[in-house]
Amino acid sequence: MKLTINLAKKGMGKTSPNPLVGAVVVKNDRIIGKGYHKRFGEPHAETNALRACKDQARNATLYVNLEPCCHYGKKTPPCTDTIKKSGIKKVVCATLDPNPQVNGNGIKTLREGGIEVDLGILEEEAKKLNEIYLKFITTGLPFVILKIAQTLDGKIATKLGDSKWITQDDSRRFVHSLRSCVDAVLVGANTVRRDDPELTIHDARGENPIRIILDSAGKTSNRSKVIKENKNGKTIIATNNEKIKEKLKEKVEIWKLKKRKDGKVDLADLLRKAGENQISSLLVEGGAKVFTSFLKEKLVDKIYYFLSPKILGKGLDSFGDLGIKKIPNSITLRDCEIKKFKNDLLIIGYPNWSSDTCVA
Secondary structure (H helix, E strand, C coil): CCCHHHHHHHHHHCCCCCCCCCEEECCCCCEEEEEECCCCCCCHHHHHHHHHHCCCCCCCEECCCCCCCCCCCCCCCCHHHHHHHCCEEEEEECCCCCCCHHHHHHHHHHHHCCCEEEEEHHHHHHHHHHHHHHHHHHHCCCEEEEEEEEEECCCEEEHHHHHHCCCCHHHHHHHHHHCCCCCCCEEEEHHHHHHHHHHCCCCCCCCEEEEEECCCCCCCCCHHHHHHHHHCCCCEEECCCCCCCCCHHHHEEEEEEEEECCCECCHHHHHHHHHHHCCEEEEECHHHHHHHHHHHHCCEEEEEEEECCCCCCEEECCCCCCCCCCHCCCCCCEEEEEEEECCEEEEEEEEECCCCCCCC
């Protein structure tokens, strides 16, 4: 099962909005076939693994990290049909697929076909692997990741707005790879005006994500790199402003969103729109106002927090006022993982949005 999960990871950044799936076929204690879902629209992991067996799969055991699909009306045929035709005797599956068209029916179909099924092996690891898919398929909303890079004294830029570069080269290369694994990257208009970022994967392997600019005023310059060089990927301006520059309309896609009472873009509406456009994952990269808004509305699923051993003194804070009055009511990260990149530290964790979290 660990091998199926490692195989599934090879599809990162290519299968969305489908899940990451790997499959391994074992017969007489020997692996005779393995495969993974390589790209959306292409054959699923089970099919690739069974093809690799070259008609030797009869009475073998199939290991897969997600329940095989059983429904029609999609780009590929049901994996349950392929498994039954292959002569597989037993299927070992890590976790159910919560897709309403599957959700236990794949297991039921296999058992009704005379195939033994074991369920729950490495279930938590399998769910973490597909955390993006699991949220998207059950809510229709993208999995939201906050990426923050700050100094020891909590600054994301100098008082003049300079933020290049807070982190070191290897940290930035990691972020470029992270971008290749998500559907879209989002920044605020202030970040575009101040930093003029490209928001691409640079030299990392994979494809550039969709770039989304959150711009309530609708004043993003058409000379910005993210606009001017959008041949490297689609750029979207998310706004509630009716007066968008005509030159911008010619170069980017415009999302007209609801307006909050404070005049800003309704972020919940933004996520609904993203989900409708099959964006299953969203990497939020700045700036401070955007970070604060997403956290205040409890819309963040995961945080990548880079800490660089630099001290600026005066500068731009990572966050604005979150309305938190007491330490026990602070936003706490759970299931934290810590990585080191030269002298930079990266903390990865999940906000614990309990009822006690006090965010205004």
